[in-house]
Amino acid sequence: MIASAINVLASIGLTVYPTGMTTSAAAREDAGLRERDEAVKAAWHALISAKVASWNTLERELGDSHGLGVSDFEVLDHLATKQDGCRAQNLAEAVHLSQSALSRLADRLERHGLVERDNCVSDRRGINLVLTDAGRAKHAQALRTYCDVLSRTLPPELVARFE
Helix, strand or coil: CHHHHHHHHHHCCCCCCCCCCCHHHHHHHHHHHHHHHHHHHHHHHHHHHHHHHHHHHHHHHHHHHHCCCHHHHHHHHHHHCCCCCEEHHHHHHHCCCCHHHHHHHHHHHHHCCCEEEEECCCCCCCEEEEECHHHHHHHHHHHHHHHHHHHHHCCHHHHHCCC
């Protein structure tokens, strides 16, 4: 009898739930999961929207005011905290660039006199990137623009979590 009832329910497209879970309880659980899923998707879209708005504004304002792209600034900013420079491989990971993308960016920054390449003391195969005095000055000039843009474009509740 129960088996035939399950077969009937299955044939009309109703889900059979584990023992002890009524259809209405399972429906409430499914609705709760759908609401949670929608909230997670909305949070993701808000995060991506904030990131894109911030990135695009940073690209425009850093470029117009300082001749830098966001990745250029991120490299200068990371190197500004490293008195002795940073190994290129570690820097690529820190600023979320591939080795080849960092190499091209470092070439450009080096041509503009903002960074220098040095041999890595601890690993002769490695290369350190070091901020020059001109790079330190460019970073200091661009830092205010960077922070101003982020304070305007990031959600205030996100910024407040880090204060």
